[in-house]
Amino acid sequence: MTAHAPVRTADQYPCAIGIWLRLHGNSGTARIERVVALGAAAPTLLALIWSVRQTTDAPAPVDGIAVATAALLVCALGLVLDTVGARDTASNTQGRTDRLALEAGAGLILVPGTLLTLAAGSPLAWLVLLLVGATALVTAITPDGLFGSRSPRRHLGWLALLLGTAGLWVGLNRVGTEAPEPYVLPVAGMLLVLAVLIRRFGRIPRAAAASPAAALLTLAGLLVAIVPLALASASGSPARPIVMAAACGVLLLGSAVARWGPSRSAYLAAAWTSGAIGLLVTSIVQLMRVLGAPGAPDARLECWLFPLAAAAAGAFLIGARTDPAALRPRTIASITLLVLALATVTTAEIAAFTGADMTDDAAVTAVRASVLVLALGVVHVLAAWRLRAPLTMAVGWVAAGLAGFALMSAVGTQATEPFEFVTVPLGLAIVVGQVLAGRARPADTEAPVAVRARWITAGLALALLPGAVVGGTGDLLRPVLALTIGGAFAVSGALLLVRPRWASLAWPALGIGALTVVLTVVLTAASRIQPLLELAPNGPDTRLEAWLLPSALILAAVGTGLVTVTRRTDEGTGPGRSEATDAPALRLGYVLLVLATVGVLAAEVAALGYEPLATIRVILLVWTFSALHLAAFWYDDSRLGRMVAWVAIGAGGGAVVAGSAYAAPATVEIVSVPLAIALLATGWLHLDVTPAARSRRWLAPGLLVLLVLLVPSVLLDITESPLWRVVGLGLVATVVIVVGAVRKLQAPFVIGAIVLMLHAVAQLWPWISLAYGAVTWWLWLGVGGVILIVLAARYEQRIANFKAISMTISALR
Known part of the structure; x- marks a missing residue:
């Protein structure tokens, strides 16, 4: 037998099968034999190919190709028979049966042959996989096509795609290809080509609507091209991530601004989604690359935030579209993309300033933390002000939450000093957002x-x-x-109480502002004023007033503002005024005034041990409290207003008593006269307003009860006194008597007369003593007896005179 004998023998089998199948009488008979013969076509063809290989001494790896080629040819024959049979209704069923038999025989040789080739590690395994994929593709085609077919076999096209991809990757890996582009771009291109073909030849009219399968393939193709390349950009040249970010940005923004319609919306949505995912993945990978580098992150960190800015722009563009088609999915997608962008930026910046060296990068970390919190606060304000996708209220609070997380990280790592760089922007952003929300959407x-x-x-x-x-x-x-800003908020809140539109801001501003001032005063007093008080006798110096007076003035301003605004609101309400007196705002105002008064008195009295400033401190205290007493009495006739007035004058009296312990001032009239004037002025005001009031109650406190005008001078007058005090006391007593007589006021007349007699006795006492010593004692006894005889002779008349004088004095007001 010659070398070509096996080829001739193997060639006879397919020829015999073909002739027998095409005989005219065998088409409708011997069905079992026909199926068996068709099933044996693939093995017979494989035997023929092996015979040819043996004659040509081809290498062993060709065997796998022979198996795949035989299966491919047989499956192609089945497709031809099925297509020819589909033209004739009578032979349509026979064509499908023949094809199934051919494909079954091809499967018998293809599956084990492919597995053996892969297991043996054949260098041509990639080509075998490609041929197997081609076989699966031929098997997926039906007489009515592939993309418009309704047959279940059309799904074998996905198997063909997977096998082709596997063959490509096996071949690239065998030749040592490291770049990812050859692996993913052909696959992505094939997916996009399939999407185009399905759109062109699919069952859905392309002018009326978009094909879901084509849209899904478009998304898959773009993601296959984008995601692996974005992940691979973690190393290598920086050109790849830049190109990827640019391409994804163009894809995202271009699809967002394009005209959406029923026939293209699904494809544009796929392009927008793939662009958004590409920007996010590229940015995250590059941010991790920058953060993972040794040393503090440089400006490249902020540079790779620009793709996220483009993603946010794409979210705004897609959310701003007004066409009703797919409105809800677009809104959800825009919100999701914006939240992911904000979260990525926040996480990257927090990782940057928490891992930085604070000694070398303090300024950079402070700027990063402050700008991050400020930017998130602006997003919160915009979301609260303009509710439009993607800036919804939920997004606004997500931004505020991210800002709070950044704030805690910055404060915990001491990235910002002072920490107000992060607390104040976030707090004010919440306030401004709520105020703008209230104005834009009044409830x-x-x-x-x-x-x-x-x-x-x-x-x-x-x-x-x-x-x-x-x-x-x-x-x-x-x-x-803290004092200044807290006081400004408190005063502003007090002024806004009369405006109902600002009701949601007035009380918070007032309460938090006042609390800020009180906390600052109390805690500052504990840490700064208390050490100053412990410096006596060498202190405290004027630093005490530098802390104390601004605090007291702010508290007094807030309290005065509350009282004034509440009283102004209540003007003209008549009986309702008493109700306003008990209003919380009004009571808070009076409490703040009392706290300021008592606090100043306590601190200044404790500081009187510093002798150089003791006198001026007592004088200023008395004069200030006297003025406060007069002002409160003059402008506020309510019960609480009078309480503040009496607290002020009591504080002035306390200052005088405390000053006397330190002999400050040396001339007591400097502090007693202002108190007396204040008490007499307020008493006079009350007498003018209230006709039934008596002078004993409203003028006597300035003359006797508090001992602020005449009694101190009288006590000093008994001892050695300068001429100005002697003359002044006499003149003042005389004036008081005259005023009491003219105005018919009992208290000034009586007290002035008593003080004037005491003053006369005090001044004439040396001469009285001299006259008493110049005459023998029994002569004075005789003079006294004569006086008693005269008084006894006219006793009843004198009693009547005394009663008349007493009634006249009692009749005085």
């Missing part, structure tokens, strides 16, 4: 107003209270700013 019920008021309170507390709590430590700027 008809009290519930939203109460909710906004609580959030405003929380925002103001975050902005102001931390600085007030730690105001006693560090430099002087923090407590000064």
Whole structure:
């Protein structure tokens, strides 16, 4: 037998099968034999190919190709038979049966042959996989096509795609290809080609609607091209991530601004989604690359935030579209993308300033933390002000939450010093957002107003209270700013109480502002004023007033503002005025005034041990409290107003008593006269307003009860006194008597007369004593007896005179 004998023998089998199948009488008979013969076509063809290989001495790896080629040819023959049979209704069933038999025989040789080839590690395994994929593709095609077919075999096209991809990757790996582009771009291109073909030849009319399968393939193709390349950009040249970010940005923004319609919306959505995912993945990978580098992150960190800015722009563009088609999915997608962008930026910046060296990068980390919190606060404000996708209220609070997380990280790592760089922006952002939300969407019920008021309170507390709590430590700027800003908010809140539109802001501003001032004063007093008081006798110096007076003035300003605004609101209400007197705002105002008064008195009295400033401190205290007493009496005739007035004058009296313990001032009239004038002035005012009032109650306190005008001078007059005190006391007593007589006031007349007699006795006592010593004692006894005889002779008349004088004095007011 010659070398070609096996080829001739193997060639006879397919020829015999083909002739027998095409005989005219065999088409409808011997069905079992026909199926068996068709099933044997693939093995017979494989035997023929092996025979040819043996004659040509081809290498062994060709065997796998022979198996795949035989299967491919047989499956192609089955497709031809099925297509030819589909033209004739009578032979349609026979064509499908023949094809199934051919494909079954091909499967018998293809599956084990492919597995053996892969297991043996054949160098041509990639080509075998490609041929197997081609076989699966031929098997998936039906007489009515592939993309418009309704047959279940059309799904074998996905198997063909997987096998082709596997063959490509096996071949690239065998030749040592490391770049990812050859692995993914052909696959992505094939997916996109399939999407185009399905759109062109699919069952769905392309002019009426988009094909879901084509849209899904478009998304898959773009993601296959984008995601692996973005992940691979973690190393290698920086050109790849830049190109990827640019391409994804163009894809995202271009699809967002394009005209959406029923026939293209699904494809544009796929392009937008793939662009958004590409930007996010590229940015995250590059941010991790920058953060993982040794040393502090440089400006490249912020540079790779620009792709996230483009993603946010794409979210705004897609959310701004007004066409009703797919409105809800677009809104959800835009919100999700914006939240992911914000979360990525926040996480990257937090990782940057928490891992940095604070000694070398303090300024950079402070700027990063501050700008991050400020930017997130701006997002919160915009979301609260303009509710439009993607800036919804939920996104606004997510931004605020991220800002709070950044704030805690910055404060915990001491990335910002002072920490107000992060607390104040976030707190004010919450306040401004709630105020703008209230103005843009006024509520008809009290519930939203109460909710906004609580959030405003929380925002103001975050902005102001931390600085007030730690105001006693560090430099002087923090407590000064806390006092100033807290007082400004408190006064503003007091002024806004009369405006119903600002009701949600008024009370939070007033309460938190006042609390800030009180905390600053109390804690500053504990940490700064108390050490000053312990410096006596060498202190405290004027630094005490530098801390004390601004605090007291701010408290007094807030209290005065509350009282004034509440009284102004109540003007003209008549009987309702008494109700306003008990209003919380009014009571708080009076309490603040009393606290300021008592606090100043306590601190200044404790500081009187510093002799150089003792006199001026007592004088200023008495004069200030006297003026406060007069002002409160003059402008506020309510019960609480009078209480403040008496507290002020009591504080002035306390200052005089405390000053006398330190002999400050040496001339007591400097402090007694202002108190007396204040008491007499307020008493006179009350007498003018109230006709039934008596002078004993309203003028006597200035003359006797508090001993502020005449009694101290009388006591000093008994001892050696300068001429000005002697003359002044006599003149003042005479004036008081004259005023009492002219105005028919009992208290001035009686007290003035008593003081004048005491003054006369005190001044004439040396001469009386001299006259008494110049005459013998029994002569004075005789003079006294004569006087008693005269009085006894006219006793009844004298009694009547005394009664008349007493009645006249009692009749005085």
